[in-house]
Amino acid sequence: MPMPSKPPPPLPTRDGVSASFVWVPEGYWENALEFLCDYFPEVSLETWTERMQKREVCDSNGHFLSPISQIKRGMCLFYYREIPNEIKIPFCEHILFQDEHLLVVDKPHFLPVTPGGGYLRETLLVRLKRRTQIDHLTPLHRLDRETAGIMLFSKQVQSRGAYQVLFQHQQIDKTYHALAPHLDHVSFPLQKKSRLVEGPQFFVMQEVPGEANSETQIHLLERRGAFSMYELRPRTGKKHQLRVHLASLGAPIINDTFYPIALPHGSDDFEKPLKLLAKSIAFTDPITGESRHFESQLTL
Template structure:
């Protein structure tokens, strides 16, 4: 008869953030410190204020600084399943090996496939980061530098050392990152480029997904939409984002009356059904390029992820485009 994992409950702990730990998000820090505690439980501890930084409540995305004092509450910790025991889905290793766009001493960049989450959770035991650590057990340090939605493909950066990770995060915070996406949206976009600056806030949960909505009191979000071509009932778009909020492009596009093709949560049902007949089986959103310079090395990067063949075929089946 199989035995259930053992659990232990430690007392309150106070940890001082070292120079090597500074710069990372609080939630990521907690994942490492509270091994065996479910991700959902960690976020609940944060919401309830049981985790404190310098005696105060802190949000999951707070960036830890050297010398911060983090209070870890007493919490039952299951014995984590060894990483080497987690099965990789069939074909995933080959897919990720073929997805590498760039690798140097600081960064590993992938053209992330659609449908693959960047980390495990919500019923998916293995995401990109868990799989890459399995595939590269010799790597002393490998961390997600940012995130993409599960259904979005394209440029995903992993850091191979702490200084590179901190420098990448500084680019994100200080506006030193150019991020360009490609999307197919419903309807004929009128006019040329349009900047959408609408605040966003988390809304109700639908299944495992926490939805987002436009809210004047929400977090600032900035998206620049530029039409590249018009099709019958659809527009091919370039989107540059100055912020990186959850579902930002999808919610801004829907707010403008032009939801992204294949979007199950914010999209147009009839439009999605039409595109499905043309072979679209996913969200038509692709992180095309990233440009930035790492202060830690002075190295400038321009990363470009080619459009997936399945998306290119959908565009071909829409017929001849008209330029704006």
């Protein structure tokens, strides 16, 4: 049976970090401490005990839990996630525009949009929550950690759905710039279509035979010696779509650590950012009816 949707968090946002949560599944645990240690084996018993002593673990009603608190299936437990020795990202985001409903940001390379894995405070969302003090700030679309450029955030719960519909119905015009090897024997503009699926290697996509589920329009902007600047206009939004499409044409984006060959995890080199930039985004505002166009101030 699927768990219900997340209830409102009883723990406040702390320094830009919202409380994480976990649903208690079917099973038996003597108490809350035993469950948390079993469910999160990478977090020590001492750490969970300390969090409980600091009143940082509670149920959905805001009742703080002690190590011996009883739990049962279907309970939702809230807690503050922590990452010791989190890697610092030495690049800053820049707010380009904001009104009552939207916040538009230039995201730097290497900065994740949302918390996950080894990143929490060093994410665009947490940085912006801390900076704006807007607890319910929410990203409206995805952007790879390695990619820089335009990101849109919703500031209002009430209007969020109207903007999300634009992305779901592909009513957003997105343009990317990429620096990659020059393709001598390709005529531009080019419509690249293929079927993308999850590859056998973690987080890597691959092209396979079958009906196309991804499409990118590729234009040649300028030649730079052995490389060229390409303008990419995705018609679909598959994960890593632009990176896979260029790599499959024989022009992997400069400094791509996934395509055509995935390098070991943790191989970031801050001196060698992926040469991919979300350059602009345009749409008709569903609230005001205005034509919106936002352009990154970054360049490759």
